[in-house]
Amino acid sequence: MGAEIRVEGLAKSFGRQVVWRDVSLTLPAGEISVLLGPSGTGKSVFLKTLVGLLKPDRGSVSVAGRDITRLREHELYDVRRMFGVMFQDGALFGSMSLFDNIAFPVREHTHKSEAEIRRMVMEKVDMVGLLGAEEKLPGEISGGMRKRAGLARALMMDPQIVLCDEPDSGLDPVRVAYISQLIVDLNARTGATFLIVTHDIASARTVPDNIGLLFRRELVLFGPREQLLTSDEAVVRQFLDGRTEGPIGMAEEKDAALVEEELARLTDASSEVRTPPPRLLPGPGITRPPRWEEIARRQAPSPAHQEADA
Template sequence: MGVEIRVEGLRKSFGRQVIWEDVSFSVPAGEISALLGPSGTGKSVFLKTLVGLLRPDRGHIYVEGDDVPRLEEHELYEMRRRFGVLFQDGALFGSMDLFDNIAFPLREHTRKRESEIRRIVLEKLDMVGLSGAEGKLPGEISGGMRKRAGLARALVLDPEIILADEPDSGLDPVRTAYLNQLFVDLNARLGATFLIVTHDVGTARVLPDNLGLLFRRDLVLFGPREMVLTSGHPAVRQFFNARREGPIGMAEEKDGVRAEGEVPPPLPIPPQLMPSDGRPRRTMRRPGAWLREHGVRPPPGSFIDDQGRDWMADWDLLKAPRAPA
């Protein structure tokens, strides 16, 4: 099962360039969370800091009582086994076939016999839809397959936390949709904590339980998906509406220059992705639940899927177990 990540007062800079000033939030255990932000806001740097590849200037990152920035090197080595990381380009070894790429963490971190390693590798390949591809080299497969192979490698040590750095980067919308569905199915099956860094608004609107937005050296907002998608914060509205008007500029030095103009209304909230078997994940909440609890009216057209079903009205029917075929 997944564990909570608690971040308190995190600051990171490179020389005189401050990446973020005072970031604090908690990633709930066993849920899917997504972290967004304009280019250059330090999203990838944040993931590297979480696993101790970079050390913050100050602040804390607690993973079940362990404060990551204060761990010794040998303690970090052990702690990292709790994480599985999907890097932006898959980060596969080009000279190794997929089997050896995925087996690498098992050979590096465990004393398992080759027969056991083979069983685990083939199981993880099957989980990500790559059965039969274990003998291929990374250069012989598509970008989407490399992403899934990288995900299989991230899963081989059965991590409690899975980090994904812009997994949709370089993928077409159809492959992105398949990858998002794979994340949902894996979370339902494994119960691990997922933190996905992305700038893809489509992914952010339908995939996670929680959303966060980094902007101008700060975390603007982090919380349940419905809270963020209905937020009146100008940067949040601008980002999710893909508008030029607002505090986010063409480049970092232009941020805040064009803050004038009306804040656009929130877009309709789409239904959240359901696992392939049609049964809700343990952490899924009833559509509109957060809105009702906080007296917020959903934007018109919210929770209507492409078949015209109203998920707020028909949730009990939608989540009922399917009859066997």
């Protein structure tokens, strides 16, 4: 089962460059959360902070009730074993077969026999749909297959928390849809807590239980999927709609007067009732944990939306 992560008052800077000032959120155990934001807002830095690779200037990160900012190195190692990480580029060793790449964490951190390692690898290879490709080299397979291999490796230690850094980058829309469905299926099968950093709005609309948005060194919003997808916050609407009018500019921030002028031209559009698209469900034959029913009730359309649809 997944573990809860509670972040309180997190701040991080590199010299004079402030990444974020005061980030607080809770990633519910066993749920899928997505973190959005323009480039350069510190999403990848946030992932590294969660696993203790970077230390925040202020604030706390509690993983299953343990504040990792206060742990010694050997204690931090124990907490890190709760995590599996899927890197943006797959981070596969080019000279190793997919089998050896996926087996790497278990060989490195345990004393299991090769027979047990083979059983574990083949189980994970089957889960991500790569049976028959395990002896291929990373250079011999497609980008989508490399992503799935990276996800299989992230699952090898049966983590309670899975972090996915841009799992859909560099993929065409069809492969993005496959990866999105795979993540939903794996979440249902394992019960692990998933946090996904992505720029893909289509995935963000349909995959997660919760969504957060980073902008201007702050967490603009974090909560249930439908809360962000129906938000009237200017930066949220601009990011989700992919338009140039709004607070986000090429250099991230715009002149305040220009933003007001642009937003004034969008007042009619902002009054529309927005209904989030249906959330992806696990595929056939995959049993949904009981928490899914709770989430479905929590994300049911509000009376206002139901009246508008009528």
